[in-house]
Amino acid sequence: IDVLQTNLKIEKDHIVIIFSNGRLNAVSCIDGEVLWEKDFEGESLEVQQVIQPPGSNLIYVVGFASSSLFEMYQINALNGELLKHESAAFSGGFLGEVSPVFSETVVALDSTGLILLTISFQNGKISFQQTPISNLVKDSFGPAKIIPSSVTGIFAIKMNAVTIVIRLTDENKLEVVEKTNHETSISDALSISEGQQAFALVQHAGHEIHLRVKLAHNWDDNLLKESVKMDQHRGLVHKIYINNYIRTDKSYGFRALIVMEDHSLLLLQQGKIVWSREDGLASIIDVTTSELPVERDGVSVAKVEHNLFEWLKGHMLKLKGTLMLASPQDIAAIQSMRLKNSDKSKMTRDHNGFRKLLIVLTRAGKLFALHTGDGHIVWSHLLQSLQKSKVCQHPIGLNLYKWQVPHHHAMDENPSVLVIGKCGPSSDAPGALSFVDTYTGKELSSLSLVHSVAQVIPLPYTDSTEQRLHLLIDADKHAHLYPKTPEAISIFEREFSNIYWYSVEDDNGIIKGHALRGKCTGEVADEVCFDTRELWSIVFPSESEKIIATVTRKLNEVVHTQAKVIADQEVMYKYISRNLLFVATVALKGSGEIGSVTPEESWLVAYLIDTVTGRILHRVTHHGSQGPVHAVFSENWVVYHYFNLKAHRYEMSVIEIYDQSRADNKDVWKLVLGKHNLTSPISLYSRPDVITKSQSYFFTHSVKTIAVTSTTKGITSKQLLIGTIGDQVLALDKRFLDPRRTVNPTQAEKEEGIIPLTDSLPIIPQSYVTHALRVEGLRGIITVPAKLESTTLVFAHGVDLFFTQLAPSRTYDSLTDDFNYALLLITIVALAAAIFLTWTLSERKELQENWR
Amino acid sequence: MSNVKVLLNGGQNITFLRPDGYFSFHNIPAGTHLIEVSAIGYFFSPVRVDVSARNPGKVQAALTENRKGLSELVLEPLREEQYYEIREPFSIMSLLKSPMGLMVGFMLAVAFLMPKLVENMDPEEMRRAQEEMRSQGVPSLSSLLPG
Numbered sequence: 001i002d003v004l005q006t007n008l009k010i011e012k013d014h015i016v017i018i019f020s021n022g023r024l025n026a027v028s029c030i031d032g033e034v035l036w037e038k039d040f041e042g043e044s045l046e047v048q049q050v051i052q053p054p055g056s057n058l059i060y061v062v063g064f065a066s067s068s069l070f071e072m073y074q075i076n077a078l079n080g081e082l083l084k085h086e087s088a089a090f091s092g093g094f095l096g097e098v099s100p101v102f103s104e105t106v107v108a109l110d111s112t113g114l115i116l117l118t119i120s121f122q123n124g125k126i127s128f129q130q131t132p133i134s135n136l137v138k139d140s141f142g143p144a145k146i147i148p149s150s151v152t153g154i155f156a157i158k159m160n161a162v163t164i165v166i167r168l169t170d171e172n173k174l175e176v177v178e179k180t181n182h183e184t185s186i187s188d189a190l191s192i193s194e195g196q197q198a199f200a201l202v203q204h205a206g207h208e209i210h211l212r213v214k215l216a217h218n219w220d221d222n223l224l225k226e227s228v229k230m231d232q233h234r235g236l237v238h239k240i241y242i243n244n245y246i247r248t249d250k251s252y253g254f255r256a257l258i259v260m261e262d263h264s265l266l267l268l269q270q271g272k273i274v275w276s277r278e279d280g281l282a283s284i285i286d287v288t289t290s291e292l293p294v295e296r297d298g299v300s301v302a303k304v305e306h307n308l309f310e311w312l313k314g315h316m317l318k319l320k321g322t323l324m325l326a327s328p329q330d331i332a333a334i335q336s337m338r339l340k341n342s343d344k345s346k347m348t349r350d351h352n353g354f355r356k357l358l359i360v361l362t363r364a365g366k367l368f369a370l371h372t373g374d375g376h377i378v379w380s381h382l383l384q385s386l387q388k389s390k391v392c393q394h395p396i397g398l399n400l401y402k403w404q405v406p407h408h409h410a411m412d413e414n415p416s417v418l419v420i421g422k423c424g425p426s427s428d429a430p431g432a433l434s435f436v437d438t439y440t441g442k443e444l445s446s447l448s449l450v451h452s453v454a455q456v457i458p459l460p461y462t463d464s465t466e467q468r469l470h471l472l473i474d475a476d477k478h479a480h481l482y483p484k485t486p487e488a489i490s491i492f493e494r495e496f497s498n499i500y501w502y503s504v505e506d507d508n509g510i511i512k513g514h515a516l517r518g519k520c521t522g523e524v525a526d527e528v529c530f531d532t533r534e535l536w537s538i539v540f541p542s543e544s545e546k547i548i549a550t551v552t553r554k555l556n557e558v559v560h561t562q563a564k565v566i567a568d569q570e571v572m573y574k575y576i577s578r579n580l581l582f583v584a585t586v587a588l589k590g591s592g593e594i595g596s597v598t599p600e601e602s603w604l605v606a607y608l609i610d611t612v613t614g615r616i617l618h619r620v621t622h623h624g625s626q627g628p629v630h631a632v633f634s635e636n637w638v639v640y641h642y643f644n645l646k647a648h649r650y651e652m653s654v655i656e657i658y659d660q661s662r663a664d665n666k667d668v669w670k671l672v673l674g675k676h677n678l679t680s681p682i683s684l685y686s687r688p689d690v691i692t693k694s695q696s697y698f699f700t701h702s703v704k705t706i707a708v709t710s711t712t713k714g715i716t717s718k719q720l721l722i723g724t725i726g727d728q729v730l731a732l733d734k735r736f737l738d739p740r741r742t743v744n745p746t747q748a749e750k751e752e753g754i755i756p757l758t759d760s761l762p763i764i765p766q767s768y769v770t771h772a773l774r775v776e777g778l779r780g781i782i783t784v785p786a787k788l789e790s791t792t793l794v795f796a797h798g799v800d801l802f803f804t805q806l807a808p809s810r811t812y813d814s815l816t817d818d819f820n821y822a823l824l825l826i827t828i829v830a831l832a833a834a835i836f837l838t839w840t841l842s843e844r845k846e847l848q849e850n851w852r
Numbered sequence: 853m854s855n856v857k858v859l860l861n862g863g864q865n866i867t868f869l870r871p872d873g874y875f876s877f878h879n880i881p882a883g884t885h886l887i888e889v890s891a892i893g894y895f896f897s898p899v900r901v902d903v904s905a906r907n908p909g910k911v912q913a914a915l916t917e918n919r920k921g922l923s924e925l926v927l928e929p930l931r932e933e934q935y936y937e938i939r940e941p942f943s944i945m946s947l948l949k950s951p952m953g954l955m956v957g958f959m960l961a962v963a964f965l966m967p968k969l970v971e972n973m974d975p976e977e978m979r980r981a982q983e984e985m986r987s988q989g990v991p992s993l994s995s996l997l998p999g
Contacts, residue, residue: 034878593861595884628862643862648884648900649916700898700917702862702888725863726890763895765933772892772935774855827952831959838963 017059017077019050024061026080036080045071049148052077053103060121062106068093070108070128072121088126090117099148099155101168107155113143116157118172129172133157136176137164149186151199152216156186165201167219177219182210183236189216190242192252198223200242200256204230209237211268213254224254226271235261235364235382262382263364278377282777282799283363286400289784290357290369290415290438295348344373352814353712353787354805358795359417359438361400367419367436372793372803379441383419385432391448392423392432401458403435406466413465414439418482420453420472428452428475433482451480457501458555463487471499473532478520481528489527500535502581502611504550509540511547511583513614536614545585545605549629551638552581552611558785559635560714562659566740567748574636575659575690580617582631582638582655583607590626590645599624599645606640608657608692613685618657618692625651632706632720639720639737641703650703652761653696654737660689693739698760701725707781708734709792709808716790719808721781727774729781729796731767731806769794769804776800789813856891858927886916887927894929901925 014029022041025034040047040061047063061073068091074084093111098119100106105120110130118129133144137159147156147163154177156165165178165186180203187200197216202209213224239259247253255269263280266273314337321334339345349355357378358370365386369378386395403418419434431453435444451474459469469488472480481492502513513535520529540547555578564572583606590602604625608618624646631640637656644651702725709719709731719731741757742749777799784793790811796802858867858875867875882905889896897917904910913922917930940946947953970978 593864595861595886647916648886649898702859704863724890725859725888726857726892728892765895765935766937768935774892823950823952827956831956834956834959834963 015077017050017052019047019061022047024050024059024075024080026077038075038080038082040073048098048108049100049106051100051103051106056103058083060104062098062119062121064094067111070094070119070126072126074124084124086121086124086126088128090128092117092130095143097146097148099146100150101153101155105168105172107146107168109144109146109157113145116166116174118168118174120172131174133159136166136174137179147186149188149199151186151189152197154186154199154216154219156184185237185240187240187242187256190244192244198242198244198252198254200224200240200254202237202240202256202258204237207232209258209268211240211256213242213256223252226268228268228271228273230273233262233380233382234264234266235387237261261364261387262366262380263362278368278380280362280364280366281360281368281801284360284779284797284801285363285397286361287780287782287795287797288359288400288402288417290359290402290417291405292347292349292355292357293439339374342373345371345376346373347371347378351787352791353785354791354793356784356793357438358803359400359436360797361397361419363397365395365397365421367417367441369438369441370801372795375801375803381436381441381443383421383434383436383443383446385434385446385448386419386421394424394429395421395432396423396425397421398453399456401456401470402468403470404465404467408466416444418470420456422453423448427454431472431474449480451476451478455501455503457499459492459495459499460555461491461495463491471501473501473503473514477514477532479516479530479532481530484528500579500612504547504583506547509542509545509547509585510537511540511550511581511609511614512537513611535612538609538614538616540585542588544587546588546591547583548586548591548627549584549631549640550581551631551633551640553578553633553635554710557634557710558712558714562662564658567746567752567754573659573662575657575688576636577610577688579611580633580657581609581611582633582640583609584627584629584631584640584642586625586627586629594626594628594643595645595648597626597645602626602645604629604642606638606653606655608638608655610688615687617688617690618655620653620655620694622651622653622696630703630706632708634708634710634718635714637734637737639706639708641699641706641722644698647698650699650701651696652699652737653694654739655692655694656739657690657692660691695737695739695741695757697737697758700760700763704778705781707783707794709794709806710783710785711789711792712785712787713789716792716807716809719806721769721783721794721796723775723778723781723796727776727778727798729769729775729778729794729802730763731769731808732761733767733808736761769806770796770802773802774800775802856889859888859890861885862888887913889927889929891929893933893935895931895933896927896929899925899927 015035016027016029018025018027023037023039025037027034045063045065047061049062051060057077059075059077061075063071065071065087069087069089071087073082075081076083092115095109095111095113098106098108104122105118108117108119109115110117114133116131116133118131120127142160144157144159147158149155153168154165156163161181163180163184164176166174167177168174182203182205184201184203189197189199191197198213199216200211200213202211207229209228209230211224211226211228212222214222237258238261241257243255245253245255255267258266258268260266263283265277265279267275317330317334320330346355354372356372358372360368360370362368366380366382368380371378386397388395398420401418404413404416406413406415414437416435416437419436421432422429423432429452431449431451433449434446437444453472454475455473457471457473459471461469463469463485464487467483469492470482472482474480481488496516500513500515502511504511514532515535517531517533520531559576562574562576564574566572585605587602589597602624604622604627606620607616609616622642625642625644627642629640629642631638636658637654639652639654641650641652703722704725705723707721709721718734720734720737722730722732724730735753735755738754741754743757745754745756775796775798778796779798781794781796784795786793790807790809790813792806794804794806856869858869860877865877867877869875880903882903885901885903887899887901897915899922900914900916902912911925913925914920915922948957
């Protein structure tokens with residue numbers, strides 16, 4: 001999207017010209033009404049620049065129609081009328097982008113990238129002027145790339161990591177004004193007083209940023225020249241924007257806002273960084289957690305006041321604060337001392353498990369570690385393997401996995417995480433791995449892979465140093481084992497025949513199950529490469545079903561017990577196989593926006609599929625419904641949210657699956673005396689005897705994401721965390737989504753806790769986890785179990801980040817925060833005094849009685 | 853007013869309110885659509901909007917929560933939402949009903965009322981009860997009661 005700065009006015013209403021998606025729009029600033037629009041999509045034009053010369057009511061749209069045809073459109077800015085359309089062919093072809101230099105001149109490159117073309121379209125005539133780059137710059141080689149800039153007369157080209165800034169003089173001659181090896185960025189033009197334009201040039205040289213502000217027509221004079229020290233962990237400078245202010249001596253001062261490679265923002269003024277914002281955290285891709293170090297005696301991570309004087313000073317300040325004698329600076333000092341010493345932000349584990357590190361991977365390829373106590377950034381690391389380089393042209397971060405979590409052996413090693421990325425947008429782009437230590441934030445090692453990464457499967461096996469084995473499946477269906485150590489290979493070969501996984505191909509509507517076959521054959525063979533074979537496949541007919549959601553259970557989920565006691569002392573056994581997959585498909589017509597089809601044309605089918613054998617255990621069709629489907633799978637139930645076209649409302653459905661083969665084990669006598677099959681081995685190859693129960697309810701809001709609370713032992717009841725479209729998170733008790741709800745529950749069912757059935761799920765405002773706040777741009781919710789069984793930690797991320805602790809069944813295993821210790825002490829003291837008093841009174845009375 | 857978003861079809865189009873409370877969606881095709889309002893502190897029912905294909909510009913609206921039809925597209929909240937529980941104001945009764953208060957109350961009752969029961973027994977009964985207690989070591993309530 002391009003937004004043009006204009007000073008156009010139609011009767012006091014400023015107009016903004018916006019170009020996006022091949023369409024040029026003029027939008028009024030008062031009410032956002034689109035005044036006119038012009039579509040360029042039909043003209044097969046690759047629009048390069050939209051130029052609005054200041055002081056006129058014209059807009060020029062220039063671009064390339066094919067690789068050698070240059071097109072220019074002149075449009076009246078006030079009403080969108082096309083005034084002129086010219087095109088000219090150039091035999092040398094065009095390459096890359098176009099930079100506007102003057103109001104009717106642009107600069108482009110020819111298809112070899114070695115000749116600069118000055119294209120001017122004054123008065124409707126297009127003329128080309130060629131200047132080979134070698135005329136301007138000695139020893140230039142390699143194709144160049146134009147860096148467009150909106151400053152009049154100036155543009156830059158980049159050749160082999162050398163940036164050259166070139167000026168187009170009034171006589172249409174190109175002259176080089178600057179040549180540098182450092183990463184350079186040019187800001188937009190800022191008009192200051194009487195038609196003069198100023199712009200900023202920023203260069204990143206190692207640890208310093210050099211900022212220069214110049215006037216557009218006078219390159220040699222610097223209005224401002226500053227250098228600022230910059231840490232390396234933010235990467236290189238990407239963009240700069242400037243703003244001016246009037247200083248006390250009536251000269252111009254400039255401030256610059258820089259956007260760095262890791263998406264952080266910095267404001268530079270007068271040679272200093274005034275503030276910085278880690279805006280990379282607004283685009284989190286994946287989250288995992290890590291434990292903090294154990295608190296060791298004698299090694300204290302918190303800064304203890306060694307100095308007696310400092311301790312005295314601290315207490316004096318706190319006393320002043322209580323007596324209301326403190327000045328504002330003292331109050332600030334007291335606050336900061338309290339924050340430093342508070343338990344929440346200590347850097348060691350606590351026995352409730354509330355203090356953890358959240359390791360997040362952002363889209364900029366930077367890893368942050370956030371402390372769960374107060375959210376401060378403990379460390380951050382810009383991953384070199386995920387930055388643009390010769391090896392990796394378009395790096396994309398994919399996932400984070402826990403790599404090494406020492407808790408039994410190897411206790412003197414730090415836990416580490418595995419970062420997986422790929423070097424291009426296609427599915428067969430080579431992958432890149434990186435291992436990062438979570439206590440220090442340093443990268444332990446990194447690998448650029450020759451093969452691609454289509455799927456990552458963490459295996460339930462760890463080696464002697466507690467590194468988890470991972471299988472990386474590439475696009476050619478080979479499996480690679482990491483870590484590539486002989487020990488890992490031996491552990492893996494023992495469990496070779498027990499490893500199954502599935503893959504989902506959304507476009508073709510096929511789900512396949514895979515297992516391993518043997519070592520790789522062919523040129524790509526090494527000891528950790530294995531061939532895979534396909535065990536089963538389910539093909540959904542593409543004319544009638546399109547896969548829109550697949551959900552499976554979380555790998556580390558703990559189920560407390562398989563037996564579920566229901567009313568009348570009956571027992572139902574949950575079917576808790578980890579190899580279940582929930583798939584939702586929708587009719588082809590219904591895969592568009594909600595409400596875009598009639599109820600007869602759309603249906604939603606939900607499947608429960610066993611991923612080892614490919615058996616479809618359950619299928620249910622919802623007629624007159626469509627997606628988008630958001631689902632969550634936990635223990636033996638699935639809850640999914642979709643749109644009901646007939647009622648034109650959203651619905652939530654629950655499916656619970658129970659194991660019927662154990663249903664005979666109802667009481668002790670049967671277990672002791674009768675036949676039972678509790679000792680028979682469980683194998684998924686035999687046909688599982690399951691029954692399912694399901695129910696649907698209406699739900700008011702659109703939903704962005706659903707998650708479920710998880711605790712260490714799975715005893716606490718579960719709450720569904722629903723992220724609504726209003727960016728709030730609602731905690732809905734699972735008991736509302738119990739398929740055994742009936743309109744009139746019997747007495748036994750009421751004792752069990754079954755809520756009477758209503759047609760819609762209640763939204764109780766007090767159960768919004770985010771209370772009166774919004775997690776702007778909510779994208780994902782993650783729950784982490786704490787060590788305390790009653791509590792779970794919830795992290796919601798989007799543009800905002802939100803973290804809280806939830807206790808779905810209230811904190812039944814520890815005293816609450818607001819427990820009134822003072823009242824308890826007072827009561828004990830009062831009772832002791834009363835006992836003493838009455839004892840003396842009774843002694844005295846007895847004595848008096850004896851003396852009577 | 854600036855925090856209020858109006859969403860069409862589950863987030864397909866999002867618009868904001870003008871200072872006078874008006875909002876608009878442009879170029880909506882004919883068919884049935886869903887408008888939701890997201891405003892902190894208020895609960896808005898989603899509105900089902902039918903844009904007529906035959907009469908351009910004709911629009912019918914109805915609330916989905918209670919099926920009420922709307923004659924004009926003016927959206928009002930169904931109710932306010934309170935996100936926090938209201939803290940109970942301090943009252944002596946709540947102090948007395950708390951576990952501490954109950955403990956103190958029970959102790960007072962036992963301390964002052966039990967001797968009253970014992971006072972009315974004749975000394976003979978008391979001496980017998982005390983001998984029994986000495987021999988058994990367990991006080992039984994039936995032996996303490998008079999008669």
